[in-house]
Amino acid sequence: MKPYAEMTKEELKKEVKELRAAYHHQQTLDQHYDMSRGKPSQAQLDLSMGMMDVLHSGVDLFCEDGTDCRNYGVLSGIREAKVLLGDMMENNPDNIIIYGNSSLNVMYDTVARAFTHGIMGNTPWCKLSRVKFLCPVPGYDRHFAITEYFGIEMIPIPMSPGGPDMDMVEKFVSEDEAVKGIWCVPKYANPTGYSYSDETVRRFARLKPAAHDFRIFWDNAYGVHHLYDDKQDYLIEILAACKRAGNPDMVYKFASTSKITFPGSGIAALATSPNNMEDILDQLKHQTISHDKVNQLRHVRFFGDIHGLVEHMKKHADIIRPKFEAVTETLQEELGELGIGTWTSPIGGYFLSFDSIPGCAKAIVDRALKAGLVMTPAGATWPYGKDPLDSNIRIAPTYPPLEDLRKAMKLFSLCVKLVSAEKLLAGME
């Protein structure tokens, strides 16, 4: 089939008619597919059921240093968990705070603390008339929701396969003292799957911020989430890079085991400089006595060490990889020649990113919904939920079983074709 843009009006009319019939048939099938969020599938969750067995009444719940994990105390987390997540995050365990069950919560609290008390002695953001964050787009809706909730002005920064537009980042960060942060998902980014290039990371590390309290919010959510054994992205470690560049305090780095063990029942961590750690712990001591050390111990006993965790991630990859491939194969089969969409082909992470022709994303997601396929709302990948081109759609392939996913992606492709053909035809009227 030839590209839609090269079709005559008559050809397009015929195409729309056929697509509508196919779509209405799909609507009669009473299908229900959920591709709205980056949720692991049940098969992935089953991989971690062994974690429920490592702690029982026949074993002790003590750390190597004698700490009883069942009682109060150890604000920054148990040593064993710092070592495990330090190995995972490629950071010194001394630079790590282990938190509760959610890195999103850590990010929220980090913004909230800056808002109420300021960062390392700087003016609390609530006392400033304007605070701005840079937001690489497309990006993660829950990041944008936090900054929007705090009334922080968000500035979109275009993403390319090597990372955000660093010319823009450098300009904003060095010239505007109101720019206090940037949201980054540096590896297998949400939703593009892009990983920041070496040059991008180096340029981040060498930023010269106008604001003393500018921080990079480095959400390395997918650091160990490779799809392939032989094709993996590698990221220059940002804390070390910043330290080398003379900017040791410029980064908060976040990670968790949410998509390693159980989402909502994992452990989260923050890695940062000693100065930032001191600043953070001075607040954290007012907020809590300690996080869930039993769950920290459970994770450590389950994985043993980083090698155990890496082997575990290979099992996840074996489940997820065919799903990513099913998505790209289906899109290629269905849309490859039509010139009505582009998509990314990540080798890790949880998402792919799809771009329709301008003005179609909302309509595509809406059509999909009405035939039983729930996608992430169009616009969600942009600050304030507003995609100026109305073209970006996040694809989250992990949750549905593989056979469902193939059907869902065929349905999605049908919606793309129908909406695009209608749009092009309308342009001819």
Added chain:
Amino acid sequence: MKPYAEMTKEELKKEVKELRAAYHHQQTLDQHYDMSRGKPSQAQLDLSMGMMDVLHSGVDLFCEDGTDCRNYGVLSGIREAKVLLGDMMENNPDNIIIYGNSSLNVMYDTVARAFTHGIMGNTPWCKLSRVKFLCPVPGYDRHFAITEYFGIEMIPIPMSPGGPDMDMVEKFVSEDEAVKGIWCVPKYANPTGYSYSDETVRRFARLKPAAHDFRIFWDNAYGVHHLYDDKQDYLIEILAACKRAGNPDMVYKFASTSKITFPGSGIAALATSPNNMEDILDQLKHQTISHDKVNQLRHVRFFGDIHGLVEHMKKHADIIRPKFEAVTETLQEELGELGIGTWTSPIGGYFLSFDSIPGCAKAIVDRALKAGLVMTPAGATWPYGKDPLDSNIRIAPTYPPLEDLRKAMKLFSLCVKLVSAEKLLAGME
């Protein structure tokens, strides 16, 4: 022995000499006792080891409604946990949000949210020039630490066995719009062990606050922590009382299982009105996706229902009761006739409160420390750590084994005697 105040100078001199000798002997014994915090003992923690067995790879981790506790979602907590904690807190499960591992964290976040975003549409506290909290004294140091951290002015309110001085509370709350909250531990209070009388609770419910966003921070930490089966304090339920009084939105009520299962690995909850819940969830959805549902399920499966939890608390009581009795017995034996101290005799909770003659508390705690007994720092029970009379000392009897506790309380009594005798003698010079 007669009261110190009735002794002659010579008698006191002799007493001081003997006490000093006894104290110096104690110092040579290389003793180490920790009574600084309200920590359960190892024997108490062992009571909950069965909770480590209820979830394993051979059982499912699904809720009754089919929710997979291993995956994202269910922001306000699983239904079963709401029912269990609803029964524990005497609140409708629909009025409960289940949180993570720490009610202190919930209280901090509640203040932080009021600070950054305001309560139910009212001005965020960070935009106000003055915010004040009422603080019944003696009280809980971690409460005071939160309000101090947010720059909130704290006003001490004297406690009596029936609760805070309600004349003062009513006056401040009704006359000063800057008064936004009051910290309450209404049952077996920290550190006095007092429980609020029916009249006190009713007067709380009938407050007429000048501020629309005044809230009672009702930390019912010891609601089920009785020492006796036949002697128990009962508290009028505050949410219901406020609703009856036409003040449905005036309370945030907090509780947790920290001192029921494992401190730091329990579950926390907040009970409040539908309006407050809506207000809170609108923030919470930005802060996290969900709390640890697996741990919620673990608690539900372990206890079964409220009866299981109550039976569990009896086992705690069997361990703690002799300790409370050892404290009061030792104090009575050692200090009963001397007129140099008074103390409370709670029938529940985690603490007793001791009052020395004015100007002695810091010196007593210091003496104890130097002989190997760590007490909560004197002053900690007052806002800003400043006890104006320097007389109140919190006694936390749960952590040391019973035999240690007897020795520790004898040592404590010795320090009370020595410091008091020295003080009285100095007054005669």
